Amino acid sequence: MLAGKSYLDELNDIQRDAVTTIDGPVLVIAGPGSGKTRVLTYRIAHIIEQGIPAYQILALTFTNKAAREMKERITKVVGSKGGHVWAGTFHSIFARILRYEAEKIGFSSNFTIYDTVDSKSLITTIVKEMGLDPKVYDVNGIRTRISSAKSNLISPKAYKENIQLLAQDRSSKRPFINKIYETYAMRCKRAGAMDFDDLLYQMFLLLHKNPDNVVDKYREKFRYVLVDEFQDTNFLQYSIIRKLVNYPKSPQNVCVVGDDAQSIYAFRGATIQNILDFQKHYPKLKTFKLEQNYRSTSFIVEAANEVISFNKKQIQKKIWSDQGDGQKIKILKAVTDAEEGKRVADMILEQKTRNHFNNKDFAILYRTNAQSRVFEEHLRKHNILYKIYGGQSFYQRKEIKDLLGYLKLAVNPNDEEALKRVINFPKRAIGDSSFSKIAKIANDNLTSNWEILKSIEKFGFPARLTNSVRGFVNLIKTFQRHLEKMDAYELASLAAKQSGVLEFYNRDKTVEGLNRANNLRELLDGIKDFVESDEEIEDVTITDKGLTSYLQNIALITDQDNDKDNDDRVALMSVHAAKGLEFESVFVAGMEDKLFPSQMALNSKDGLDEERRLFYVAITRAKQFLCLSFAFSRYRYGNIVNSSPSPFLGEISEKNLEHTMGVLPSRSTESTGSTGSRLGPPLQRRMKPRIPVSDFKASPISEIVVGKEVEHIRFGRGKVLAKEGPKGNEVATVVFDEAGEKRIMIKYAKLKVL
DNA sequence: CTCCTACGCCTTTTT
DNA sequence: GGCGTAGGAG
Numbered sequence: 150m151l152a153g154k155s156y157l158d159e160l161n162d163i164q165r166d167a168v169t170t171i172d173g174p175v176l177v178i179a180g181p182g183s184g185k186t187r188v189l190t191y192r193i194a195h196i197i198e199q200g201i202p203a204y205q206i207l208a209l210t211f212t213n214k215a216a217r218e219m220k221e222r223i224t225k226v227v228g229s230k231g232g233h234v235w236a237g238t239f240h241s242i243f244a245r246i247l248r249y250e251a252e253k254i255g256f257s258s259n260f261t262i263y264d265t266v267d268s269k270s271l272i273t274t275i276v277k278e279m280g281l282d283p284k285v286y287d288v289n290g291i292r293t294r295i296s297s298a299k300s301n302l303i304s305p306k307a308y309k310e311n312i313q314l315l316a317q318d319r320s321s322k323r324p325f326i327n328k329i330y331e332t333y334a335m336r337c338k339r340a341g342a343m344d345f346d347d348l349l350y351q352m353f354l355l356l357h358k359n360p361d362n363v364v365d366k367y368r369e370k371f372r373y374v375l376v377d378e379f380q381d382t383n384f385l386q387y388s389i390i391r392k393l394v395n396y397p398k399s400p401q402n403v404c405v406v407g408d409d410a411q412s413i414y415a416f417r418g419a420t421i422q423n424i425l426d427f428q429k430h431y432p433k434l435k436t437f438k439l440e441q442n443y444r445s446t447s448f449i450v451e452a453a454n455e456v457i458s459f460n461k462k463q464i465q466k467k468i469w470s471d472q473g474d475g476q477k478i479k480i481l482k483a484v485t486d487a488e489e490g491k492r493v494a495d496m497i498l499e500q501k502t503r504n505h506f507n508n509k510d511f512a513i514l515y516r517t518n519a520q521s522r523v524f525e526e527h528l529r530k531h532n533i534l535y536k537i538y539g540g541q542s543f544y545q546r547k548e549i550k551d552l553l554g555y556l557k558l559a560v561n562p563n564d565e566e567a568l569k570r571v572i573n574f575p576k577r578a579i580g581d582s583s584f585s586k587i588a589k590i591a592n593d594n595l596t597s598n599w600e601i602l603k604s605i606e607k608f609g610f611p612a613r614l615t616n617s618v619r620g621f622v623n624l625i626k627t628f629q630r631h632l633e634k635m636d637a638y639e640l641a642s643l644a645a646k647q648s649g650v651l652e653f654y655n656r657d658k659t660v661e662g663l664n665r666a667n668n669l670r671e672l673l674d675g676i677k678d679f680v681e682s683d684e685e686i687e688d689v690t691i692t693d694k695g696l697t698s699y700l701q702n703i704a705l706i707t708d709q710d711n712d713k714d715n716d717d718r719v720a721l722m723s724v725h726a727a728k729g730l731e732f733e734s735v736f737v738a739g740m741e742d743k744l745f746p747s748q749m750a751l752n753s754k755d756g757l758d759e760e761r762r763l764f765y766v767a768i769t770r771a772k773q774f775l776c777l778s779f780a781f782s783r784y785r786y787g788n789i790v791n792s793s794p795s796p797f798l799g800e801i802s803e804k805n806l807e808h809t810m811g812v813l814p815s816r817s818t819e820s821t822g823s824t825g826s827r828l829g830p831p832l833q834r835r836m837k838p839r840i841p842v843s844d845f846k847a848s849p850i851s852e853i854v855v856g857k858e859v860e861h862i863r864f865g866r867g868k869v870l871a872k873e874g875p876k877g878n879e880v881a882t883v884v885f886d887e888a889g890e891k892r893i894m895i896k897y898a899k900l901k902v903l
Numbered sequence: 904c905t906c907c908t909a910c911g912c913c914t915t916t917t918t
Numbered sequence: 919g920g921c922g923t924a925g926g927a928g
Binding site for chain 1: 904905912913914915916917918
């Protein structure tokens, strides 16, 4: 049937080759907007069209959303059999396999998944128990250390024997990290828990230790393996992929798709070394480069190329577009972050009317989530609906974790973190000191807290405590008894009532409390949905509507997954969160030195390169309009800090740029300060410029020379000490009478010769 | 054991 | 500015 092949007609020549070369190792380097998802999905569809059963295809992504989209699109091309593809995140696919194979590696199939909060809490507990100084042994640092050990396949035992790691820990005055790691691993196992890294690490161990020759089973099963966003994989993930496809007589049907220029997760262990190694490990590799950009107009694409060319280490490629020149990139200068917020909101309003855009055609991107506030304020003033992405996930909220804690305990009472969370919530007189005693007994006996609680009578505690504990144990046991008979909703409702969690929040009449009670209701509604719907996950419709099944389903779900993106709202998100998305009009805010690039990144060349890739990602989200904005001062941690424009701005040549006026747009200048807005004080808390903004006339760059007395709009009088940098992007070092020494990019900062 | 306050911290983060 | 935690008073 010729009609069945029509999907191939929707591809350009290179895309088509990448889709139809299904046998043997393939690397696809896919620039932004180059139709990467299309290639990936059509390739899978094409494999199925060749008669390969869909369940023999493994497609690994980083987000649930990406996996879902991929499946939907495959199904559109090949019909319902597309649903049988094993498409999912690394974590969810491996969790599923691990549940099935759990006993082979000493776990039970009902293991708990610890999220980041759980991991940190366990580490804090261990640090305390070991009597170490939590200031020196800070949780975040320890967690990163353990995580990166796992990501590099270093077991606790190997860590102890690794001279280099031990030396590093000694020089950071934390010689006991190896011991913490060992204890942490032991405690996870005792609790029947795996953290996010374990889902990968244990998967690797399963294939590596190979009990009952399990590796053959999966090698035969997954005849075709595809990996999305390969530039974001770490050594561990790549090692698992190699286990699956790299062995004697393997057909090596592995296809990885990625873009080294968009690698923005190196700080979490991702390494583009994997792309370079891939080329080494598979000599028969075929490489396809997708360089045509179908998303953006030329000014945007050119700017992106200019910026990324400042990174020396990269796979050579140049994206191009035939969508026309489009609009130049706007540079928006603001005095304060509040003004930046106002002017961005104004521009959105203006573009909406001029171009008939909807709210959802816009995105405001920033480096840090804390920057969202000023934009919220001004969008609200204009009655423009918006949605903030990122921030705390629904499942991370306290009240949600409280109820889930009880549910998790019913399924796995050894779960130490769930137990710690709910044993005294709501209050039942089992306080910290009592719990510590119980935990100590458990540790001394190498067993879980639950085992001690069950036989609390034996330990001679005061009657009051013994009674409280007995009540708690009976409560959990009741839930356990109902596990088989009740569906998830029935049991969750029962637990919400009997545990007292629901009553606790219903009694709290503050706004906060009402919100939390609402969230609990929403959680219960969600569980009801789960029970009533026939959702299909991977290749099985979930027929098990029990609590165990429910908890396994939500363990790896994040907020972004249940967002209904059908409503028309301006998107506010971090640049990281924007990866993979596109918008007609994009504002990248806070283009300031030490903010973007982040202060933390400035210590190393690699850090700065990663920030630049992040900027590249930001630029390439825009289809038609791109605006880069910065402010000369902004609130940070409650105080005003002065800032100068990001050095990245100077990496885009003038021919792609357009500068907005240095004054507020006339239409809405009046609202500054005095109108007494009920929404708080957005603009009036600015510094008073020494000279009205509109009266200030900057001198041309050529007049700013060493030794001259100059005036700056905010810093006041000063003297030029030095002038350096390429023509058009000169940087002046100026000593100001009051503000001290500053380095200033002349074309942005407006200096006037006196 | 529980409640309240003062202090100290702060990037990004698909799972 | 905002949140989570430690530590002291009740």
